[in-house]
Amino acid sequence: MSEFIKSTKESNQIIIIETDGYLNNEGGEAISAICYDKMKSGQNKFLINMAATKVVNSIGVSILIEIIEKLQEVDGKIGYFNLAPIVSKTFNIMGLTKYSTVFATEEEAVSGL
Amino acid sequence: MKQPSVELKLPIIPNMELIATQTADVIARHMHLTEDQAGEISMALIEACINAFEHSKAENNVFIHFLIEEDSLVVKVIDQGIGFDKTKVEIPKIENKIGKDERKRGWGLQLIQELMDSVEFESNSEGTTVTMKKNINK
Numbered sequence: 001m002s003e004f005i006k007s008t009k010e011s012n013q014i015i016i017i018e019t020d021g022y023l024n025n026e027g028g029e030a031i032s033a034i035c036y037d038k039m040k041s042g043q044n045k046f047l048i049n050m051a052a053t054k055v056v057n058s059i060g061v062s063i064l065i066e067i068i069e070k071l072q073e074v075d076g077k078i079g080y081f082n083l084a085p086i087v088s089k090t091f092n093i094m095g096l097t098k099y100s101t102v103f104a105t106e107e108e109a110v111s112g113l
Numbered sequence: 114m115k116q117p118s119v120e121l122k123l124p125i126i127p128n129m130e131l132i133a134t135q136t137a138d139v140i141a142r143h144m145h146l147t148e149d150q151a152g153e154i155s156m157a158l159i160e161a162c163i164n165a166f167e168h169s170k171a172e173n174n175v176f177i178h179f180l181i182e183e184d185s186l187v188v189k190v191i192d193q194g195i196g197f198d199k200t201k202v203e204i205p206k207i208e209n210k211i212g213k214d215e216r217k218r219g220w221g222l223q224l225i226q227e228l229m230d231s232v233e234f235e236s237n238s239e240g241t242t243v244t245m246k247k248n249i250n251k
Contacts, residue, residue, distance in 0.1 A: 024128065055134065057159050058220035065210060065217040072212065086152030093227045094220055095207030 002030035018049040023056040028063025035067050044076030047109045051082035068099045081109040121177040130162035133177050153228040160221040161190040161243045169194020190243045196236040
């Protein structure tokens, strides 16, 4: 597993991926590898815990757009929680919040996705 | 008195933009910028560096100049690449990317312009200088 992925777990049929470090192209691909692998076995709900990801770039975030697109094909959803303010602002500027959801906490995310 | 400045020379190596953001964080603390302002400067700087690394086809280094002014921070990202025509860069919209063949990337200039207070591009066949300014809220 990539060092960028700190942990993965399942709660209420949602896969929760905890990241650690810079969300660049490699980080984005590490997230997408898990999502696409889980989608093969029928999972279609994902949450990303970004508490330890304070820095992102648009290439890494673009890979999240690719995941959103793939999830639309299987009526799936993705959301994020514990975002740093600049990460949240970046997601807004790039429009991710039109197609996926930012939550404040894990509890809110698991119940709200 | 001349305003203080900081200059960096970055080799074109993956993730080297993080060196620039670490420097920006130190300068932001020196200038007593807010956490939001510091984050916005770092994000804009990352995108400007990535553009210089990936799109300029520059073979040498990318230069970052931080100019600490009384009421603003000016950041210049300078490459010696092939240049680009800003008028030919389309404004990205997620609606045009989701569910379509369009590539998902191409957000750098949009982010830089949204996050900074002013942005200027000077570009020709010998290189590009992106000049980004963040005003200090007093």
